[in-house]
Amino acid sequence: xxxxxVNSARLKDFIRQAFIAVGLPDADAATVAGLMTAADLQGxxxxxxxxxxxxxxxxxxxGVNVRPNIRVVHEHAATAxxxxxxxxxxxxxxxAAEMAVEKARVTGIGWVNSQLSNHAGPASLYATMPLAHDxxxxxxxxxxxxxxxxxxGLDMLLSTNPIAAAIPAGEENPVVLDMATTVAxxxxxxxxxxxxxxxxxxxxxxxxxxxxxxxxxADEGMLLPLGGMEAGYKGYGLAMIIGLLxxxxxxxxxxxxxxxxxxxxxxxxxxxxxxxxxxxxAFGDVxxxxxxxxxxxxxxxxxxxxxxxxxxWVPGERSHETRLKRTTHGIPIAPALLRxxxxxxxxLGITRLAN
Amino acid sequence: xxxxxVNSARLKDFIRQAFIAVGLPDADAATVAGLMTAADLQGxxxxxxxxxxxxxxxxxxxGVNVRPNIRVVHEHAATAxxxxxxxxxxxxxxxAAEMAVEKARVTGIGWVNSQLSNHAGPASLYATMPLAHDxxxxxxxxxxxxxxxxxxGLDMLLSTNPIAAAIPAGEENPVVLDMATTVAxxxxxxxxxxxxxxxxxxxxxxxxxxxxxxxxxADEGMLLPLGGMEAGYKGYGLAMIIGLLxxxxxxxxxxxxxxxxxxxxxxxxxxxxxxxxxxxxAFGDVxxxxxxxxxxxxxxxxxxxxxxxxxxWVPGERSHETRLKRTTHGIPIAPALLRxxxxxxxxLGITRLAN
Numbered sequence: 001x002x003x004x005x006v007n008s009a010r011l012k013d014f015i016r017q018a019f020i021a022v023g024l025p026d027a028d029a030a031t032v033a034g035l036m037t038a039a040d041l042q043g044x045x046x047x048x049x050x051x052x053x054x055x056x057x058x059x060x061x062x063g064v065n066v067r068p069n070i071r072v073v074h075e076h077a078a079t080a081x082x083x084x085x086x087x088x089x090x091x092x093x094x095x096a097a098e099m100a101v102e103k104a105r106v107t108g109i110g111w112v113n114s115q116l117s118n119h120a121g122p123a124s125l126y127a128t129m130p131l132a133h134d135x136x137x138x139x140x141x142x143x144x145x146x147x148x149x150x151x152x153g154l155d156m157l158l159s160t161n162p163i164a165a166a167i168p169a170g171e172e173n174p175v176v177l178d179m180a181t182t183v184a185x186x187x188x189x190x191x192x193x194x195x196x197x198x199x200x201x202x203x204x205x206x207x208x209x210x211x212x213x214x215x216x217x218a219d220e221g222m223l224l225p226l227g228g229m230e231a232g233y234k235g236y237g238l239a240m241i242i243g244l245l246x247x248x249x250x251x252x253x254x255x256x257x258x259x260x261x262x263x264x265x266x267x268x269x270x271x272x273x274x275x276x277x278x279x280x281x282a283f284g285d286v287x288x289x290x291x292x293x294x295x296x297x298x299x300x301x302x303x304x305x306x307x308x309x310x311x312x313w314v315p316g317e318r319s320h321e322t323r324l325k326r327t328t329h330g331i332p333i334a335p336a337l338l339r340x341x342x343x344x345x346x347x348l349g350i351t352r353l354a355n
Numbered sequence: 356x357x358x359x360x361v362n363s364a365r366l367k368d369f370i371r372q373a374f375i376a377v378g379l380p381d382a383d384a385a386t387v388a389g390l391m392t393a394a395d396l397q398g399x400x401x402x403x404x405x406x407x408x409x410x411x412x413x414x415x416x417x418g419v420n421v422r423p424n425i426r427v428v429h430e431h432a433a434t435a436x437x438x439x440x441x442x443x444x445x446x447x448x449x450x451a452a453e454m455a456v457e458k459a460r461v462t463g464i465g466w467v468n469s470q471l472s473n474h475a476g477p478a479s480l481y482a483t484m485p486l487a488h489d490x491x492x493x494x495x496x497x498x499x500x501x502x503x504x505x506x507x508g509l510d511m512l513l514s515t516n517p518i519a520a521a522i523p524a525g526e527e528n529p530v531v532l533d534m535a536t537t538v539a540x541x542x543x544x545x546x547x548x549x550x551x552x553x554x555x556x557x558x559x560x561x562x563x564x565x566x567x568x569x570x571x572x573a574d575e576g577m578l579l580p581l582g583g584m585e586a587g588y589k590g591y592g593l594a595m596i597i598g599l600l601x602x603x604x605x606x607x608x609x610x611x612x613x614x615x616x617x618x619x620x621x622x623x624x625x626x627x628x629x630x631x632x633x634x635x636x637a638f639g640d641v642x643x644x645x646x647x648x649x650x651x652x653x654x655x656x657x658x659x660x661x662x663x664x665x666x667x668w669v670p671g672e673r674s675h676e677t678r679l680k681r682t683t684h685g686i687p688i689a690p691a692l693l694r695x696x697x698x699x700x701x702x703l704g705i706t707r708l709a710n
Contacts, residue, residue, distance in 0.1 A: 076637040078433035079463030108434030109466045113638060136600070150667045155658035157651075165596040175599065177592040183585060202585045209661060226589055227581055230538065230557045234581055237532040237670040240651075241520040244530065245491070248647045251639050255651045282431040283468060284606050292603045296512075296595075296610045303510035306564060312505045315592040 004338050004354045005330035012037040014345075014353045015049060021348040022059045023066040024088070032090045035125050040331045043322035044122040044178075046187020049333070050194065051119070053340045054261070055088070056348070061265035064088060064118055070095055073115070078107040081250045082114045086268050089120030093273050097129040097137070100277035104135055108282030113250025117271045119144045119261065123164030124178035124319070130277035131166050131174050134286050138276040139164040140246035142253065144269060145260040147186050147223045151236040154207055156222055157255050160185050161242040166316075168280065170290035172297040176316030181239040182223040189218050194336045202228055247272035359693050359709045360685035367392040369700075369708045370404060376703040377414045378421040379443070387445045390480050395686045398677035399477040399533075401542020404688070405549065406474070408695045409616070410443070411703070416620035419443060419473055425450055428470070433462040436605045437469045441623050444475030448628050452484040452492070455632035459490055463637030468605025472626045474499045474616065478519030479533035479674070485632035486521050486529050489641050493631040494519040495601035497608060499624060500615040502541050502578045506591040509562055511577055512610050515540050516597040521671075523635065525645035527652040531671030536594040537578040544570050544578075549691045557583055602627035 006014075012033045019029035040048030058064050068087025072080050080099055084092035096112040103110025120126065120141070127137035143159025150157060160180035167175040180186075184203040192199050193215035204212040204221040212221035225235030247254035252272020259269040280286045297314045305312060333341070338354060345352040361369075367388045374384035395403030413419050423442025427435050435454055439447035451467040458465025475481065475496070482492035498514025505512060515535035522530040535541075539558040547554050548570035556566040559576040567576035580590030602609035607627020614624045635641045652669045660667060688696070693709065700707040 074638055076463030076634075077461065079634075079637045081638055106432065107462050108431030109464060111464045111633065136604070150655040150658060150669075152664035153655070153658045153660055153667050157654055157658060165600075167596065167599050175595065177596050179589045179592060183582070200585075226586060227538070228583060228585060230555075230583060231581060233668075233670075234534045237534060240530065240655075240670060241522065241532050244522050244648065244651075245520075245633075248644060248651070249491070249633070249635070249638050251643075254647070255654055278466065278600075278604070279431070279434075280604070282434045283429055283436055283604050288606075289603060292609070293599065296599075296603070299512055299610055300505040300508070300595075303505060303508045303512060305508055309507035312508050313588075314505075315595060 003332045003334060005332050006354055007330045008037050008041055008327060011040060011049060011331055011353070014341075014350070015052060017350045018052060018056060018344060018348055021350055022056055025067065028088070028091055031094060032088050035090045035094070035121055038125055039121045041323045041326050042122075042124070042319040043326070044124070044319075046185060046191050047122040049341065050190065050337050051121070053344050056344055058261065058265045063266040063268070078103050078109055078111060080112045082112060084114050084117035086116050086118065089118040089271055089273065092117040093120045093126045093275065094129070096273070096275050097126050097277070100275050101130050101133050101135060104130070104277040104279040105133070109276060109278050111274065111276045113246070113252070113274045114272055115250045115252040115270060116268065117252070117273055118269055119271060120273060122178055123162045124166065124176050126273075126275050127164035127166040127178065128174065128176060131168050133277070134168055134280050136168065136278040136280065137164070137166040138278070139273065140242045141273040142243050142247040142258060142271060143186070144258070144271060145186065145262050146258050148182055148225055148236070148239055149222055151225065151233040158236070158239045158243060159258060160223060161239045161246065163238070163242055167293060168290055169293040169297060170287070172294045172314075173316060173320045175293060175297065175314055176319065181226050181235050181242060183226060183228055183235070184223065186223065189215050193218065194334050196336070246274045250274065358687040358689060360687050361709055362685045363392050363396055363682060366395060366404060366686055366708070369696075369705070370407060372705045373407060373411060373699060373703055376705055377411055380422065383443070383446055386449060387443050390445045390449070390476055393480055394476045396678045396681050397477075397479070397674040398681070399479070399674075401540060401546050402477040404696065405545065405692050406476070408699050411699055413616065413620045418621040418623070433458050433465055435467045437467060439469050439472035441471050441473065444473040444626055444628065447472040448475045448481045448630065449484070451628070451630050452481050452632070455630050456485050456488050456490060459485070459632040459634040460488070464631060464633050466629065466631045468601070468607070468629045469627055470605045470607040470625060471623065472607070472628055473624055474626060475628060477533055478517045479521065479531050481628075481630050482519035482521040482533065483529065483531060486523050488632070489523055489635045491523065491633040491635065492519070492521040493633070494628065495597045496628040497598050497602040497613060497626060498541070499613070499626060500541065500617050501613050503537055503580055503591070503594055504577055506580065506588040513591070513594045513598060514613060515578060516594045516601065518593070518597055522648060523645060524648040524652060525642070527649045527669075528671060528675045530648060530652065530669055531674065536581050536590050536597060538581060538583055538590075539578065541578065544573050548573065549689050551691070601629045605629065
């Protein structure tokens, strides 16, 4: 069975209808659907529509508040903490990004943490929001399931806590990094499982420390921190620091308090994220900065390559090319995912995605 | 020949005298000596007194300004750019940390970039400065020599651009991460060379992509980015983003503009660093935050270990234990380093370190 492809407008409308059917206000449903579709467009499959069945299940189980009162609970000139009232993370962090930008306009930098938020999709969605305002975006999040033990340990007390950064350029595309602090993000493991493919060695190990490559056995193993067997203490350290910045700082869950939302549909996750916007104009001439980023991207691209390497990529270029390609040719939906989405559609009484 | 050990007061005084002999004002010489000694005390050998011969050579060649006019060139409520006037980086970044703390007191966060700074030693020295004010410290720097190509490339356009983060705890020690975005920092390569030891495989590769383990051949090879052969594109991305934040943002060198200060004693390096201070009190109750960090550190330490693992370390614990040990028992100085320091002492007409 070959993969189905759908265009982004259809995908967005399908997601929007699903969220309306489970009780989100129309505008909120459209916001979440737009961000989830943007995730699929840029190739972040593990964080786009593939999460819809789980989101719907959670909402129906009462695990997410569909009419949240998202509100500021602490505020200084350059910082704030947003209480997400257990709403969809997309809504909370879009609002947080907007606040960070407004603060950075005045003070040079804005930093906003969330508490009582939820899974918000790929980190780069939010890190890129300040770009339109000639600002750098930084984003940190506590993942929604612990798959990583402390270095040398077996108890999974950490998540894949991602970091994203987006840097404005001039004629070049912005530089956008979005990475889990594990060798592979857990969303990638799920995508492999949906596709029936094996994982490469080095993504996960079992409790004896042996490589685990069957994604269906993911529950029996743990992810390796960035750096792998050799320098994984660095990835472990990054995961911990990001968790403290994104979770603990804002009064959100971290460590033992993290709810595994793959196996729990109704507990409040108290997810924490943090976003910073850094206003280029506060640091010098904006055009000069952008020209420097352009020059750097071109220096990298035109630099000498190792034998067998076709192209040197600047962070964010692959996502950008995927976005262009999928905007024109549509978004591929794996067969197993489509079956799951059809089930959601039938349950909610909405039209199937690819009908 | 066994290693010499010296106590920290003697080491600090030796360094101080060396800097006074090459023209630094007494107070500045004491500040730099204190920070370099702190580096050696915590086990950051690659960034402590081992750099003294190079610093002295650079100052005598006119490559560093011994009487800089360190000044603010851009300022907003929460941000600033400091022009270091080509002074010692330690002086510039201590001042930057102090400014960031003062800003964070008022606005919740302070972020200060440097331009025309110089090598400042280990990142953690500055990231830890906000701790005493119940603030989180973050530090980013552009390294002073390019040893890292873009992923898939051969041209060394990036340095080991380090990141450090320091998080206040209550009864536990603060969590302190200080890491290069390469598998190994170049300072570690130098330390191996000084000690006559081989490097492990995975630190460096030669231009054919083969492992390079002889630190004396370091000039023929390149460092591997964090993630190694498997996920090194992540370390590459981190190195680039940190370079943009610490260098380009403040108008300092990045990419092709970075001066290799191992092979150039007189060009102005235009080194850039950035420091952020995040005021815990702006995000909630400080005591609650600290209790959460304590609980997390204890959860990690007491969690189940893999077979053969004696202890689970929280980032910063090793440095803390080294500091305690060296404060009591002294700082070991490798024979090759001691010979270099004796040469410096003789050249400057000051008393040898271990006389």
